[in-house]
Amino acid sequence: MQRANVWGGVITVLTVLCALVWAFPLYWGVVSSLKPEDEVVRPFIELWPETLTFQHYVHAVTDTQIVAWYINSIAVAVGVTVITIVTSLLCGYALSQLRFPGRTALWWLILASFMVPTQALIINHFVLVAQLGLINTWAGIMLPQLIHPVIIIVYKQFFDQVPKDFREAAVMDNAGEFRILFRVYLPMNWGVTTALSIVTFIWTWNAFLWPFLSVTRTEMMTVPVGITQVNDAFGVYYARQLAAAVLAGLPVAVAYLLFQRKVTEAITLSAGIKG
Amino acid sequence: MLTNRRKDALVAAVLVAPFLAIYLLVFVWPTIQMFGISFTDAPLIGSGEWVGLDNYARLDSDPRFRTAAWNTAYFVLLTVLPGTVVALLIALGVARLKGRLQAAVLALFFLPYILPVSVVYLIWDWVLNFQFGILMHVFDLLGIDRIPITKSRTWFMPAVGIVTIWWTAGFSILLFLAGLRSIPAEIYEAAALDSAGRWTTFRRITWPLLWPVTTLVFTIQLIAQLKIFDQVYLFSQGGRPNDNVVLVYYVFQRAFQQDQGGRAAAVAVTLFVLVVVVSVLQFTLLRMAGGRR
Numbered sequence: 001m002q003r004a005n006v007w008g009g010v011i012t013v014l015t016v017l018c019a020l021v022w023a024f025p026l027y028w029g030v031v032s033s034l035k036p037e038d039e040v041v042r043p044f045i046e047l048w049p050e051t052l053t054f055q056h057y058v059h060a061v062t063d064t065q066i067v068a069w070y071i072n073s074i075a076v077a078v079g080v081t082v083i084t085i086v087t088s089l090l091c092g093y094a095l096s097q098l099r100f101p102g103r104t105a106l107w108w109l110i111l112a113s114f115m116v117p118t119q120a121l122i123i124n125h126f127v128l129v130a131q132l133g134l135i136n137t138w139a140g141i142m143l144p145q146l147i148h149p150v151i152i153i154v155y156k157q158f159f160d161q162v163p164k165d166f167r168e169a170a171v172m173d174n175a176g177e178f179r180i181l182f183r184v185y186l187p188m189n190w191g192v193t194t195a196l197s198i199v200t201f202i203w204t205w206n207a208f209l210w211p212f213l214s215v216t217r218t219e220m221m222t223v224p225v226g227i228t229q230v231n232d233a234f235g236v237y238y239a240r241q242l243a244a245a246v247l248a249g250l251p252v253a254v255a256y257l258l259f260q261r262k263v264t265e266a267i268t269l270s271a272g273i274k275g
Numbered sequence: 276m277l278t279n280r281r282k283d284a285l286v287a288a289v290l291v292a293p294f295l296a297i298y299l300l301v302f303v304w305p306t307i308q309m310f311g312i313s314f315t316d317a318p319l320i321g322s323g324e325w326v327g328l329d330n331y332a333r334l335d336s337d338p339r340f341r342t343a344a345w346n347t348a349y350f351v352l353l354t355v356l357p358g359t360v361v362a363l364l365i366a367l368g369v370a371r372l373k374g375r376l377q378a379a380v381l382a383l384f385f386l387p388y389i390l391p392v393s394v395v396y397l398i399w400d401w402v403l404n405f406q407f408g409i410l411m412h413v414f415d416l417l418g419i420d421r422i423p424i425t426k427s428r429t430w431f432m433p434a435v436g437i438v439t440i441w442w443t444a445g446f447s448i449l450l451f452l453a454g455l456r457s458i459p460a461e462i463y464e465a466a467a468l469d470s471a472g473r474w475t476t477f478r479r480i481t482w483p484l485l486w487p488v489t490t491l492v493f494t495i496q497l498i499a500q501l502k503i504f505d506q507v508y509l510f511s512q513g514g515r516p517n518d519n520v521v522l523v524y525y526v527f528q529r530a531f532q533q534d535q536g537g538r539a540a541a542v543a544v545t546l547f548v549l550v551v552v553v554s555v556l557q558f559t560l561l562r563m564a565g566g567r568r
Contacts, residue, residue, distance in 0.1 A: 091294040
């Protein structure tokens with residue numbers, strides 16, 4: 001018995017130590033961004049800056065286009081989130097509550113789309129967006145990102161679980177489908193709606209490949225693309241690069257830390273596991 | 276007066292239409308076009324002549340395609356199984372913790388997953404920096420020779436593999452934790468009454484009951500890593516892109532740098548088919564794993 005406890009303690013301590021080591025590169029990136037450039041390149045390890053400075057952040061905001069990239073990223077992420085959530089909500093409701101011809105086919109179409117590797121479609125997404133004249137625009141960055149079939153599936157599961165009594169009562173009151181959806185089903189599922197919205201926002205904010213391909217003008221880039229494409233603007237100023245990286249990661253890190261439970265719930269749901 | 280059935284169908288059509296329109300526009304249409312242009316010598320934008328299976332036939336003798344296919348396979352080998360094992364071990368450790376400590380420790384493991392790939396790249400590029408990187412200071416202390424990791428043929432893929440595991444493990448840990456939580460406590464209590472040891476309990480209870488989640492994590496990782504591009508591209512900047520190409524990188528180079536849409540599409544189709552086959556296998560495997568319970 002006592003031996004088991006000792007081992008338990010050892011494993012606990014190891015897990016905590018491992019977590020600290022795991023997160024250390026993040027700490028190191030942030031700390032380095034707060035050191036003056038000459039301290040950053042010192043030939044030994046200093047875990048805390050001798051002189052704490054925010055000059056690299058000031059530089060990022062005033063001397064790079066990060067403010068424009070922020071506006072682009074926010075616009076694209078909000079746009080994708082709203083459109084994806086609304087279209088998925090409507091489609092999920094129809095699949096869950098209505099009987100209509102083609103319902104099974106639609107369900108299989110959605111399941112099949114899980115297999116589609118969007119990375120393989122980059123050529124034709126580019127052709128499509130170019131033909132629509134949307135290269136270097138918010139709409140162009142958004143278009144191929146507007147589909148997350150898993151959100152429809154999650155909505156369907158949640159709507160399936162709403163007791164039938166609610167629907168029958170609403171139908172008795174002569175309420176139409178839209179009324180039932182927006183007055184009964186949606187309010188009963190605000191929790192999952194916010195969770196899904198937060199992760200859709202995070203996914204879109206973090207997207208790299210497509211925003212990287214669909215934008216050629218620096219001022220139209222999203223933050224994650226911008227901070228890697230304009231190395232020249234930073235030169236070999238490591239601390240400046242890291243300050244830009246911290247600014248790029250900040251919104252999603254904060255969103256995660258604020259809504260930790262919602263984010264983990266939605267991510268587990270999106271993998272097909274009921275939380 | 277419409278019958279209920281017809282009214283339902285009409286409402287359903289309105290509700291489904293927005294999703295279906297986007298789906299057809301950004302999934303179905305590009306997929307058909309991808310197959311189409313893979314049989315032509317089209318540039319990135321514009322049409323080309325029909326060349327039959329030429330683009331596919333050329334792949335076999337294209338050294339860069341071979342490199343790309345090999346690197347992708349190598350990357351899968353480096354990340355999928357090791358990543359699954361690392362995540363399982365961490366999840367087992369985290370599951371033992373309670374309350375706030377558990378939440379805090381989980382957050383530390385999960386935080387990298389929530390960050391954009393370019394942030395992960397910049398942080399690790401700094402950690403691995405040949406001149407000033409903290410890892411090189413550690414190497415110096417341990418008496419190991421410094422290595423220009425991202426410029427080295429030998430170390431590039433393993434390093435990017437480790438960074439990828441570091442970046443994505445949080446997701447797998449989360450799934451394993453959900454799986455561990457769904458194992459009823461009574462089973463463990465019964466095992467404790469039978470005074471089963473730690474290892475026996477894991478082997479006889481945890482491992483078999485966790486098998487469906489393990490299959491899920493493994494196959495999700497497999498499919499994700501076949502589609503690897505971002506990290507490899509970013510770490511290759513200023514390095515040796517042609518030695519580091521993976522399948523998606525090859526498509527990118529052919530289509531966007533060499534303006535050969537048709538030849539790029541042939542590789543895109545190859546990747547597409549590969550992912551679909553693996554996905555079908557995943558589906559079958561998950562059904563079997565679920566059935567075992």
